Structure formats: C-alpha cells, structure tokens
C-alpha cells in the first residue's frame with residue numbers, strides 16, 4: 657500500500673493551481689440548471705486542518721494558500737477560489753483547507769451528483785464519515801479511481817466533469833492516466849476532464865501533457881506553473897500542471913488574467929513562471 661497522505665501537502669502551490677481551475681470548471685457546470693455529475697477519481701480525505709501534525713510538518717500551505725489569503729482586488733478566478741476557501745474559514749482565520757470533495761460539495765446544487773473514489777483505507781474512511789451518508793447526492797467508494805471512472809460514464813444527464821488527481825507516487829500512474837483518459841473519451845467524448853500532474857525531474861512528468869493532447873482532436877487547455885528552478889538534488893516538486901479536455905470557452909481568458917499573479921505570489925526567490933496553452937477548434 658502506498659504512503660502518500662494528502663494532508664502533508666494540503667493548500668500547497670499545486671493545490672492552489674488545481675483548485676483555482678476546479679472552481680472555474682464547477683462554476684461552469686453550475687451555470688445551467690440541468691444536473692451534472694462530478695467525479696473525483698482520487699478524492700483524498702475531503703478537507704484538512706492546517707493545524708494538524710500532517711499539515712504543520714513541512715507547512716507547505718505557507719508557500720501556497722497562505723500567500724493568497726488576505727489579498728484583495730484579485731482577478732476573478734482567484735477571487736472565486738478564495739471564496740471557496742473562506743467558506744470553511746468563516747471566522748476569517750486560515751485554519752482549514754478544502755480538498756476537491758469539499759469544494760465540489762460547496763458548489764453543487766440539489767440536482768447534481770458527486771462520486772468520490774479513494775483507495776487509501778484511512779482516507780476513504782475519513783471521507784465516508786465526513787460526507788453524510790444521508791446526502792443522497794454523494795457516493796463515496798474505496799476503489800481504484802482509474803478503474804471506477806468507467807462505471808460512471810457517461811453520466812445520466814450527459815453533463816459531467818471529472819478530476820483525475822493521482823499522487824504519482826507510483827510512476828505507473830502516468831501511463832494509467834493516459835489509458836483511463838483514452839477509455840473515458842470513448843465512453844463520453846463531450847465530458848470535461850481535468851488531469852493534474854506534478855512537475856518533477858522525471859521524463860514521464862514532462863511528457864504527459866503531450867501524450868494527453870494526442871488523445872483528442874477536440875478542444876484542450878494546458879496550464880502549468882513552476883514555483884522554483886529544478887532542485888539541485890534532482891528531487892521534489894517544483895511546479896505542477898493541469899490538462900483539461902473540453903474546457904469551457906472562457907477558461908483560457910480567466911487563467912490568462914490569473915496565472916501571472918499566481919506565478920508572482922507563489923514563485924520562490926522570484927523564480928515563478930507559467931505556461932498557458934490551448935486549442936479551440
């Protein structure tokens with residue numbers, strides 16, 4: 657069994673980028689009355705205390721969400737993201753960080769459906785306990801998210817958003833992402849899919865966005881943020897990226913406004929940079 661626990665990383669620069677994009681995608685899904693399904697293939701524990709032993713260990717949130725907290729006059733996408741973080745910190749102090757399930761719960765309407773898959777037994781138990789079984793919109797399953805994705809595609813309403821957010825602790829995850837997406841696009845070509853990946857000194861990480869592009873002739877968007885130069889010891893995360901299949905038409909403009917500021921706020925020693933690429937057919 658793997659050792660990755662998202663609590664160590666909650667609210668870091670990678671979570672910020674991922675959740676800025678996620679909030680935009682959920683807002684797009686919620687703009688029409690018709691129900692949508694949200695699928696989180698690697699859901700984590702749902703939400704996180706920033707005072708916990710996990711979060712305090714490396715205090716990664718201090719170079720992530722803490723650098724945005726309290727900022728004013730932000731571009732719309734960053735303001736919308738901060739509003740979701742504020743929703744679980746009502747007293748104005750940054751004590752909790754919402755994971756993707758919590759953000760989805762906050763943004764879903766009564767008619768929507770939320771599917772959370774999480775393989776780690778401790779995390780999935782937390783998720784099960786946290787998300788009330790009484791909320792019939794939510795299903796939590798302790799299964800392999802790569803396999804389970806196909807079981808919920810296409811969604812009954814034919815409106816669906818999936819977040820694929822593995823830990824990549826096992827380098828086989830890179831290949832599994834590509835295989836899962838190839839299958840998902842066959843089952844439900846018009847879905848919106850957001851794939852997160854880490855920027856690390858590993859060929860697979862640098863190749864992934866290119867391999868995902870090859871799976872579609874449709875629209876895609878790729879946003880990547882580097883927060884520092886590659887570490888001298890060759891190890892560790894120095895940025896991350898999101899690849900989105902079938903992005904909403906306005907996502908590129910929203911990120912175009914936000915990425916320069918994210919690179920400035922989250923960059924370490926002035927080394928922040930970003931890339932934003934897209935294809936609109």
Ligand SMILES: C[S@@+](CC[C@H](N)C(=O)[O-])C[C@H]1O[C@@H](n2cnc3c(N)ncnc32)[C@H](O)[C@@H]1O
Nearest residue numbers: 662698699700755756774775776800801821823
């Ligand atoms: C990066 S974290 C998820 C964070 C979460 N999506 C968020 O944004 O708040 C990745 C999670 O995937 C879980 N995991 C690893 N392999 C998995 C698999 N094959 N299927 C489902 N979950 C898996 C890990 O236990 C970990 O909690």
